[in-house]
Amino acid sequence: MPSVLDRFPNGAHVVILRLRSLGDCVLTTPAIHLLKSFRSDLQLTVAVEPRFAAVFEGNPDVALLVDPSVSSVRQVKPHLCLNLHGGSTSARLTALSGAKYRAGFAHYSLQFPYNLRIPSAQEILGNERPVHTAEHLASAMFWLGVPEQQIPPARLFAEPESRESPYAVIHPFASAETKAWPVRFYLQLAQHMKRELDVQPVFISGPGEDLSTFQMWPTVANPPLERTKELLAGASWFVGNDSGPAHMAAAFGIPTMVFFGPSDPVTWAPWRTRSEVLVSDGPIYSISPQQAISALERLCRAVHA
Numbered sequence: 001m002p003s004v005l006d007r008f009p010n011g012a013h014v015v016i017l018r019l020r021s022l023g024d025c026v027l028t029t030p031a032i033h034l035l036k037s038f039r040s041d042l043q044l045t046v047a048v049e050p051r052f053a054a055v056f057e058g059n060p061d062v063a064l065l066v067d068p069s070v071s072s073v074r075q076v077k078p079h080l081c082l083n084l085h086g087g088s089t090s091a092r093l094t095a096l097s098g099a100k101y102r103a104g105f106a107h108y109s110l111q112f113p114y115n116l117r118i119p120s121a122q123e124i125l126g127n128e129r130p131v132h133t134a135e136h137l138a139s140a141m142f143w144l145g146v147p148e149q150q151i152p153p154a155r156l157f158a159e160p161e162s163r164e165s166p167y168a169v170i171h172p173f174a175s176a177e178t179k180a181w182p183v184r185f186y187l188q189l190a191q192h193m194k195r196e197l198d199v200q201p202v203f204i205s206g207p208g209e210d211l212s213t214f215q216m217w218p219t220v221a222n223p224p225l226e227r228t229k230e231l232l233a234g235a236s237w238f239v240g241n242d243s244g245p246a247h248m249a250a251a252f253g254i255p256t257m258v259f260f261g262p263s264d265p266v267t268w269a270p271w272r273t274r275s276e277v278l279v280s281d282g283p284i285y286s287i288s289p290q291q292a293i294s295a296l297e298r299l300c301r302a303v304h305a
Contacts (some may be wrong), residue, residue: 003145012079013043019085024243025055029155031137036061038146054225070096113247130266153272155249160234167200171240173209181259186288
């Protein structure tokens with residue numbers, strides 16, 4: 001039976017709607033790579049909020065980046081509009097995209113825009129287990145007609161920042177207090193990195209995040225996303241909470257250690273990189289500094305094995 005992709009003419013334009021978070025944007029790149037690798041003729045446009053556009057900049061799979069507005073999407077004249085967000089704004093954009101085919105997951109609460117309804121990842125992949133976000137997004141490509149295969153790592157592109165000595169990027173913040181490992185523990189871990197591993201800790205922050213507690217170490221306050229990519233591309237390690245920079249680090253293949261409190265590591269763990277995932281048995285502060293040091297040393301041994 002012909003797949004959805006079999007109906008597309010050569011060089012067809014596809015708009016992928018990717019609204020909201022940094023981590024979701026990063027974890028969309030494996031799905032995009034699968035689609036472009038299978039149909040290299042397709043012209044892939046990502047409609048993304050300007051603050052996250054740098055995730056896709058430099059990516060050879062993406063022909064064009066546009067603002068998530070009706071006029072920008074319609075100007076592309078898409079053959080397919082694929083909504084990977086599912087909220088009311090993206091539903092409206094899909095409905096008004098002008099695309100012949102309008103696809104979204106069947107579990108989205110608003111179904112009116114879609115003439116292609118994508119089943120759950122479990123149904124597509126043929127199992128009932130919980131799936132990682134990268135698997136969930138990639139499953140849409142398999143349903144459209146990309147042959148099912150191993151899902152690749154996420155893809156970010158940047159020139160690595162050059163520093164005289166090895167450094168680790170540490171992002172000690174999260175979207176909620178319950179997801180943030182304590183500041184005092186990060187300070188102990190930073191001391192261990194410098195003293196025992198001879199790796200320079202570099203603390204970074206995002207909008208509204210205060211680095212004043214970490215001023216005894218090098219800090220980079222709220223850098224543009226392009227600079228964050230450069231920092232991570234040149235880093236030897238990444239340590240942080242479950243947040244967007246952790247997914248960026250994994251995309252660059254950096255050994256990564258991430259602390260999980262209430263969020264689900266099955267869904268949000270670093271994707272396809274050497275990693276240590278520390279999951280709290282209760283509040284996130286129940287993960288001790290010694291547990292973190294032991295995990296970091298395990299990761300170090302694995303990298304140098």
